[in-house]
Amino acid sequence: MHPLAEKIQATFPEGFLEAVEWRGDLAVIVKREHLHAMGRFLYDDPAMAFDYIVHVSSVDWPDDPERFEVVYEFYSIRNRHRIRVKTRVPEHDCVVDSLMDIWKGADFMEREVFDMMGIRFRNHRDLRRILMPDDYPEGYPLRKDFPVQGKGWRDTFEFLNEGTI
């Protein structure tokens, strides 16, 4: 196992689930209850020192019991290593702790995940839609049960000057 993953496992024996290394990327899968404490550890520990947040993303797996996956990716400028932290969220309790108090950039990135996938972030200060309109009624566009063509909201728009051309 990768030394970083070993260290995380030693520090969080209960929260750590699995580490995957593929194509040179290290991904650590953790329990969502421990995500915030682990984020704090990744930021503070000098051997980790993940001071740079790369992106926050989400994946929808409709057939799994824990449907959504939240993906964080961090980089350490000091130690020059990368890590991906993933956690699973069930649909009926679709909430995970926000990391915006550790990495400020998580603010916008988590808002985008909320907007696109409908995952809520506990303790996020300003959890609103960011790319879609605030009154968007059709749900969350990046979920797999959302059709690519949309659900027909746009068809209800009135045409201007219809028939005059």
Added chain:
Amino acid sequence: MASLEDQRSTIYKVDPEHPETESLPTLRTEELLLNMGPQHPSTHGVLKVILELEGERIVKSTPVLGFLHRGVEKLAEDGTYQQFIPHTDRLDYVCAMYNNYAYCRAVEKLMDMAIPERAEYLRTIVAEVQRIIGHLFWLGTQALDIGAMTVFFYTFRDREILLDWFDELCGARLTTSWYRIGGVERDFTPSLEAKIRQFLDYFPPKIDEYVVFLEKNRIWLARTRGVAVITAEDALSFGLSGPTLRGSGVDYDLRKYESYGAYPKCEFSVPVGKNGDTYDRYWIRVEEMRESIKIVQQCMDQMPKEGAILADVPSVTLPPKDRVFTNLESMIQQFKLFSQGFDAPAGEVYCGTEAHKGELGFYIVSTGGGKPYRLKIRAPSFIHMGAFDEMARGYMIADAVTIFGTYDIVMGECDR
């Protein structure tokens, strides 16, 4: 109706015990909300920012994004890997080549492909030319936004030379789609090589020309020095990248530290600023243009004269165009690749590329088959907007324009 005198006397109430305060009226002050954009010319597209003002100072700002949201990530799930390349042109539409490059690199990482040497050089040369175009565009428009108009004409004149060169290379000036998964679409012609060599001689003195226009302009200096300062710690915490991060003194450039393409074979330096203000970010971009010239020069000299420009992996890469029309098997290969896509292994990769705005990354989740299961774009413009409130607080309304400029923001990429 009360006369003007009466109105004045009600506002300027004179306290009989302190007649000396007569000329000091009690003025009511309150915060003002100002909508900047989405139709403001300096917002580079359709960006709206709600500014809370105290006088002319910004107390708080709330960016409102999404006016240009087209659901590119959703569209990616519906098409094959090859079909997504033209979509990447429309992300950062002034620098399409680098988007193509970043996307193709991510897919190549997923497929674990090796790229022929000549193709790597071609890719690096074009990527650096695109970086020069991006910085020229930025230099002109940023100065234009804050009132220094002259330099705009000069940078756009030189940008035009390179755009014509792109036109000759791939038939398009802006939406290029020249990169392919595993290589590039077509090779340089002798005429293209001659033109780029000519440009390498022509361009460096021009950079000094732009610098004179700006650094002798006192107003421009006053509007960039010490404006929109962000500390290195904050910049990292916000996930800023590219010149916006390096301006604060953080040495983070993926071309150096996670080197790719032909960059490891080139010698170049990464300019890093000190003060984290708009001027330092400007200086970094100007120096990067000089470094880009060096990189292109070295690549042109080192590049193998002949060789494949596309990896020979028939299950993934496209057949040469001339064979598609004359050879049945190539026709079938082309048809299958475009209708079904290639069979990607199940897994997930993240691949970041140093575009001229910052780290442009693609996170691809594959479950096998010809289409990505999930594709996430790490767009630097979007992430930079997250730091807008922090950087604008305490500055004047007019400085908001400087901050849009200093990010080099393009809304097509920000909203995706």
